[in-house]
Amino acid sequence: MIKFTALSRVSLRNGTFLAAALVAFSAPAMADPLTVSNWDGYMAPDAIETFNSQTDNEAELVLHATNEEIMGKLIASKGAGYDVVFVSSPFAEVLHNLGLAEDLDHSKIPNISNLYKEATELPHDPGNEFSIPYAWGTTGLCYRSDLVETPTSWNDLLKPSEDVAGKTTMLATDRWLLAAGQLDLGYSVNETDPEKMAEVRDLLIEAKKTLLAYDDTTFYAKLVSGEAELVQAWDGWCNYGIGENADIKYVIPEEGSDLWVDTMVILKASENKDAAYEFVNFVLDEANHRWAAENILYKVPNEAAMKGVDPALLETFPNMAFKPEDMLKYEQLRDVGEAQRDYSRIVSEIKAAN
Structure with missing residues (x-):
């Protein structure tokens, strides 16, 4: 039996499990636990239980709060102790560039055929x-x-x-905070030129003077209450506000957007590769993947799943009906290598400014 674990977006638990090999007479050693790291609430509450019953595995879920949190653990351990991780695409690219991500065998993921063609052509992979x-x-x-x-x-x-002024919020996470300034100035969301990034910094320092807050999690609630009137938002999170107040709307500015992608990665250090592949394939089942679209109100890159979404849901949340070919017109956030240190420094300067 394979034990399973996963991580979360809101809360934090220790995601490291030590499994002692038990040897009793001629019985074989037990496999180490299969660990899957995910954000809280990012799949169905009964997903692990269902996976267990359908595949004869024994899974547990462990939560991570941020990409940065789980990346720190993975880099420190060289991926040991984890099998499948949910991370945003720039971080998946980092794992690959560090040699920590498994080279995927698609024959072990038959449900990969459910993906949109565009989801197989993403620039990061x-x-x-x-x-x-x-x-x-x-x-x-x-x-x-x-x-x-x-x-x-x-x-x-x-x-x-x-x-x-005073009724606006911006995302606190480095890449998305900087992207607003980069896009406004007509630069790439992966811009690294020091002079251009100095312009971005100065623009965002000025913008800070008009902000209510930097807010990654409750900005939609501020809109619902009227405390905020205009916020930077991921489309799915804006939908939470739309669901509570029909006067809340979502728009992509004329300068454009980034294309964000959250991904699943199997770790090269995994000692439970077959079960890891089983889990990824389980998630890509059209009914399982549709749960994410219908319950967390994010678009999923699974064509079979999206075809089954209730049309009324797409009418209520218009951004869920965006076509994949239109989304791919926007630039993906990419791994910027050593420039990430400059990004972090610039964001620190912005947030420290008076």
Whole structure:
């Protein structure tokens, strides 16, 4: 029997498990636990139980709060102790570049055929050689249409009118915070030129003076209450606000968006590769994957799953109906290598500025 573990987006638990090999007379040693790291609430509450019953595995879920948290653990352990991890695509690319990601055998993932063609052509991993996309979407502006005019530009957020100033929020995570400034200035969301990034820094320092908060998790609640009127948001999280107040809308600014992709990666250090493949294939089952679209309100790159989504849901949350070919017009966040240190330094300077 294979034991299973996973991680979470909101809460933190110790995701390291030590399995002692038990030898009794001629009985074989027990396999080490299979560990899957995921964000909290990112798959069905009974997904692990269902996986266990359908595959005769014994799985447990362990949670990580952020990409950075799980990456720190994976890099420190060289992937040991984990088998499948859910991480955003730039971090999947880092795992690959560090030699920690398994080169995938597609013959062991038959449900990979459920993916949209576009989901097999993502710039960070053409052909899904080391990662399988789980959810994808855009980043834009989420706003109260009854309180503000429809925003059209990132500038509407970064240099808001007097009546909106103090009622805006931006994402706190480094890459997305910087992307708003990069896009506003017409630069790549992977820009690394020091002079251009200095411009981005200065723009975001000025924008900070008009912000209510940096907020990755409760910005939609601030919109619902009216405390905020215009926020930077991932499309799926904006949907949580739309579900509570129909006056909340989502728009991609004229300068564009990033294309964000959350992925599943099997670790090269995994000692439970067959079970890891079974789990990835289980997630890609159209009914299992559809749960994510219908319950966390994120688009999934699974064509078979999305075809079964209730059309009424797409009407209520229009960004869920974005076509894959249109999303691929936007630039993916990529691994920027050593420049990530510069990104972190710049964000620290922005947040420390008065």
